[in-house]
Amino acid sequence: MQIAARDLTKGSIYQSLLLFAAPFLLANFIQALYGTVDMIVVGWFTDAAGITAVSIGSQIMVLVNSMVTGITMGGTILIAQYMGAGQEHEISRTIGTMFTLFFLIGLALTVLLFGGASPLLIALQTPAEAFPDTMAYTRIAACGVIFTLLYNGVSAILRGMGDSVRPLLFISVACVCNVLLDLLFVGVFHWGPGGAAAATILSQALSMVLSILYLRRRDFVFDFKLQSFRLSGSKARKIIHLGLPISLQSTMVDISFLIIAAVVNTFGVTAAAAVGIAEKFNSFAMLPASALSGAIASMVGQNIGSGQPERARKVLRIGIVFSLIGALGFFLWVQLSPESVMLLFKADREVIEAGLDYIRAFSFDFLLVAFVFCMNGFYNGCGCTVFSMVNGLLATFLVRIPLVFLLGNMLGMFGVGLAAPLASFASIVLGYWYLFTGRWKQQGLISPEAAPAA
Known part of the structure; x- marks a missing residue:
């Protein structure tokens, strides 16, 4: 073999x-x-x-x-x-x-x-x-x-x-x-x-x-x-x-999406359909950052293991640049022609109107997750999976969900969409703070428990 x-x-x-x-x-x-x-x-x-x-x-x-x-x-x-x-x-x-x-x-x-x-x-x-x-x-x-x-x-x-x-x-x-x-x-x-x-x-x-x-x-x-x-x-x-750790973070984040969906469902079936359509488009817009996150984790892991932390850090910088390039096209599409996104699903006029405010506000997250996803891949590759998990959960449950309730009542669907980029921004701030502390250099990708048995 x-x-x-x-x-x-x-x-x-x-x-x-x-x-x-x-x-x-x-x-x-x-x-x-x-x-x-x-x-x-x-x-x-x-x-x-x-x-x-x-x-x-x-x-x-x-x-x-x-x-x-x-x-x-x-x-x-x-x-x-x-x-x-x-x-x-x-x-x-x-x-x-x-x-x-x-x-x-x-x-x-x-x-x-x-x-x-x-x-x-x-x-x-x-x-x-x-x-x-x-x-x-x-x-x-x-x-x-x-x-x-x-x-x-x-x-x-x-x-x-x-x-x-x-x-x-x-x-x-x-x-x-x-x-x-x-x-x-x-x-x-x-x-x-x-x-x-x-x-x-x-x-x-x-x-x-x-x-x-x-x-x-x-x-x-x-x-x-x-x-x-x-x-x-x-x-x-x-x-x-x-x-x-990966499973717990993914599950808790998806639970948060269900909580947000429950809030949107109170606005009625039109709003729920609009957010459902927008989220399908959003998932495609975030694919480049998601793919690069997985690649970065592997590359950083090898470089940390070989004693090259500065090369690992350079992988993060280059990954963010690639992610931003991939996200920019989706961001411009939504900002210039959000109606065309909704029409992909042949939505009726009421659903389109409900979705325009939401997707315009949310689209700023396309750019910000270029940082968030790449940093998650970087920290996972360094072995800092606990920090990556905690950072993601804090941004979701202490920032995004409260803002969905607050801004949703104040600004309607635009406020619900705006909660996502604001949460990502908070995650980026905490992520860069941890990067500058240098603690990530002290973590190893391979631990004795993760090593293969003899």
């Missing part, structure tokens, strides 16, 4: 960062298409209530995915460490543990989501006219959580082994399938938001099956025999130990 490796401690930082970030960007872009395609197709063939149902339902599913994203990353890191040590047997045991662990988590989440959908939607103050469709979307999507987790597990395994091309191909297949099934279920069969959810889970199930069949036909380290799907306590603890 060949070990794929890339030395990021030498050569041009500009070239290395761009090449390393490209697979992240493409995969993230295609992943973001899932919910967006659902909302576009539903917007074409239904009404504001249907758009609201997909918006709220997809936010819930994003939260579920975030709960396991960190755990998945923990598996990627552990496999990569064993790859570096050439311990194929430990890789096989880790893969068996990942599949078993993700299956059990997916089963538990399916039961919780399906049974708790109604009280959850009530807590989110889902508009009455959108409640039935939102319930259908959430419960159908809940039935596909296991497929989502196992597919993400396969991708995590391949990335940990140095293969970023196959996960990209698998998710591309899933995306194409999702578009076709959306048009069939929603456009032809008129199944509404529930049809969009069914299209998504069937597409991910297909991608999962294809990825596993691909691995079984190759000389792969894991044999996929029933007895190999065993939960190793030590491996599970290491995966959770590595991924828990």
